[in-house]
Amino acid sequence: MSDILQSLVEIVGERGVSNRPEELWFYSRDPGVLAPHLPDYVVAPKTTEQVQRVVQLANREGIPIVPMGNGMALTGLVIPLKGGIVMDMKRMNKILEVNEKARYAVVEGGTSQGVLKAYLQDHHPRLRHSLPDAPPTTTIAANVALHGQGRLTQQYGFNSDMVTGLEVVLPTGDVCRIGSPSIGPYWFSKGPTLPDLSGLFLGWLGTTGILTKVGLKLYPNKKLREVELFVTDRVELVPEILYRLTHLEMLEDINVWFQPVPLVFKDNFHITIYFTGDTEEEIEFKRKMVWDALQEFIDSKDGGFMAVEPMKEMLLEMPQRGIAAFADVPKGGGFEYSGPITLIEHFPQYAAKVVELAAKYWVLYASSARIISGGHSMMFSISFAFNRVDPDMMARVKAALDEATAFALEMGGIPWKPNFMEQQMTLEKMDPNTRNLLLMIKKQLDPRGIMNPGNWEPAR
Amino acid sequence: MCVLQFDADLCATCPGVDCLVKCQYLKLDRDGAHTEMMKIVAGKDSPVLRDCVTCYACEEYCPTGNHPFYLISERREEKGIYTAPRPITNQWINMTQMQGRSKIGKIKETALSSCFIRELGDMASGEIFKDVAAALVFGAEFMCPAVHTHFAKMSVLKERLPVVFDNFAKQNTKEVICLHDECYATYTSIALAYGLTAPFKPIYYMDFLLDRLRELKQRIRPLQVKVAYQRPCSNRLIPDKHPLVKEILEFIGAELMDREYQGENCLCCGGIIRLICGYRLASDVQQRNIEDMVKSGAEYCVFNCPACQSTLAGRVATRGLKPIHLIDLCKMAIGEKERPVR
């Protein structure tokens, strides 16, 4: 047994480390289109102390570390581009605390979305969290670390905005509390009104440290949840429709989506409007407001509410299982999407781009946008499905996604969870002083360059 | 070329103009109704072309079978007037396109048509349907295109109906049991109105149900339940079949409760009204309808149409009524289906 392996065994135990071909192969890749790269070890810690000791070892030996949740970001962020250690955080999956009155939860670095959802339903039914539509095995820490979104993003911002404190293992091995937990036992703030250090770790895609604890805002969970589905065939009306809906200040989530098949969706743009309430009265009032807000479009016959009953159960599911099922449309087990953040008024241009890319690269598309923070921006996802046994199709999807990201940057949008090449494009486009600031911070925090190397690095 | 068989003189000399006078949504007296109807006949514009909610009632009210509603729909299309918003109208045309994916069972001479509605096919099982279930057809190729009359797209109906007839003819079907009023109405009333004849004998499913129930008489345990009935719009196109509902219910020991919105005065489920006119009118219609059901003392709301059921089941359930399709109620009566628990 090598020294490194022996040391790892001493830290996490025999069952906590593997360098067997099976684990190495599996953890060298994600379900997206990027090429795999083998790690040297896979480690699954159970405690912050174990994480710390592995990081210290890695720092000493100059071994790269890549922390991972379930690997469903799909943009290759968990692929160990320079080998080293992949750290599977999922065994750190406890729910440490729920403060019902202050409405926050504290979870570990590998706690899954599904487990938190079930826990709240069982023990704190008046509370919910912003659940993304990713599979429930995805982790809360990974989601906030890459500025994920969820059902409550339209109301309250990115899921990373909902962080209320962090515990981080720095690349040098120190353990830090971030926000109010750095002062006392309460996890109500990730930064304000102190200097906000959470910004050093959120969005850095694992290059500045490993999240071992996350405080997360919880929100009121109403008894009833309803949905309406508004449809228009005029893309240029979408921004105005969204403006009127967000003006109401009474909606939960708003998604805008379109896809060429099945035929029922052809040539139309669909706006799914979610709202909640504790009574029928509250629900019907909100429903009336939603309809009234868009009555003008109904009168002009440019848009209307479709019968939602047949799709209701599927739309109200949290997470929506059907979204993962898009992967099997070409009977090939895969899809990947680019989801830049941009202004809502650019929706028509992005919509045109999706169709153009799908035709150019001869791939199957779907698109879904989520409104963020009441309409200040939107996440516009450009999604292409592929067949895993067709490398040419995978290459075309990759090219399409890269072109989508390039387009987004050109439009002044910002990429969301970009793969390492898209990160390079972003750094290239970035204001040089901003870029220098970013790289300086990264260098300060990770002097030996061991944290998810290859990410947030400019092209050579 | 399908042309609506319509007699302008009959409208001109109609004493009551019941079609528009009795309409539950327009407020017209006899003279006003006559004026508007003459405009429509002449191909001129009329507020009726905008305000009609497509509930089909006027087809039932017309004493001479002169198809006032089909005429209104034709005129709407001629003038480019949409009922539902354009994207919704097109959505329905797109989703009902024939794509060669229909499912055809083993048809000897009788086919069992579930149109393009999966729930109907699922319901056509068990003892009642045991001799015909294998002959089930499902899919756009066998879908009656009546729904497009709600969207003033008579051209779609006229284009597709002959193709549907052709598709059935290719199966050598002599009879088609129509599990949906709309199908039976299309193959009789609408076809006739456009000078078309089905190449098979359409059989209304309630006739079939009643016959089977008579054959299964020994198995029937009277349900002893009170029910309200939601009469679908398409039943207004085949009003002579309406009395079958009461006959079936009595046969299985279900008491059909008297209520205000029944028979000729029945109310639309609101599903289409919602698409065409908006929330408030649909909500008002649904509320009045359900209130009426509750007042009648009914325990069940019996549906005949899956679209009505999809639209109203949730709403009636919150008011304490158990939603159930007539076929399932019959299955309950022969012990094939358990009573729903609240």
Next chain:
Amino acid sequence: MEYAHAMEHAEIVHRCFRCGYCKFPSDYVDFNCPSYKAFGWDTYSPGGRMWLIRAWLNDEIKTSARFAEILYSCVACDNCKEQCVFLRFKDYLPDIFREAKTALVNDGKIPPQVSDYFKAMIVHGNPYRLPQEERGKWAAGLGLPEFSGQDYLFYVGCVGSYDEAGQKMARSVGSLLSEVGVSLGILGSVETCDGNEVRVLGEAGLFAQLAEENIRQFKELKITKIITLDPHALNAFKRVYPTLGGDFEVFHFTEIFAGLVREQRIAFSKYPAKVTFHDPCYLGRHNQIYAAPREILKSIPGLELVEMRRNRENAFCCGGGGGNFFTDIIGPGEESPARVRVREALDTGAEILAVACPQCAKMLADGLKGEGKEEELEVVDVAEIVRRARSK
């Protein structure tokens, strides 16, 4: 790709998205894949297996002891099939895993515990290496007749025939059925293993032999209806034997008991006990029988039936399936399935953990010992509960 042609469903393997829905029950309360829970590596989850099988078919990884362990640690509980969101191929997941194991068997590259099991089966006809003549010993003194044209064959299986806890259960069930007048006969020492585990473990040839022998014997004896003690046998007879020409009406004993209870042919006295029921995978998920055992328990006056957090189609496997009852690839430890499940039972506050499968009975009893909670909870099979509650 040498194995691809041997696997019927090889063309589906690449379609797995490794999304992980298969790791969970339907409400995500905790991981529901026992091997994933026990080992903690994604490779030991269904998605991991699918991806590794694809790598193996493509020669990107070689057959190895680890690979075999990964495949054989699967307890065949069908949770993945139940939960997978890919409706077009989810039903084939268990087949794919079985086919991969069959390929390993054909290559002789299986874990030693598995080959020991096969050896015992081939040489002794049962995994206990006990003589065939002793197969009927469980029925000693009960007076149950040999099958000779009665309404039902009461089929007991290897665990019921040779394992102490299994024998106890077989005796409870057999004697009760006989006492209430169900017309049955047994095969005793001429009974042959149903082969369910042999098949799941990949020995397709041996399974075919066992099945054909059983089918021949049953047809010869004109057996048309079978009551099984073990849900594993129920599964083999009901779902697999028809594909080999063996069409019989098969019932699990709880279905028969439920019928007897409905017809009021079993009288109960008050039996105050708080009971929770563990759904055996082969009764529940595999064969969709959830109501019958509950009907029995609910009809006992004084008995309070409480449900574990994960029940019915979400039940967490005891860890005995996939041959693990004999091979124990999953191994012991705090996160072993039986201990996890026992903790879940303890959480309900129940005094009795009711089981309907002799393999669950033993696994959970061992799990209880592992937890050191024998004072707080008792593992009792449904037949024994009925016996206790029955009016004297």
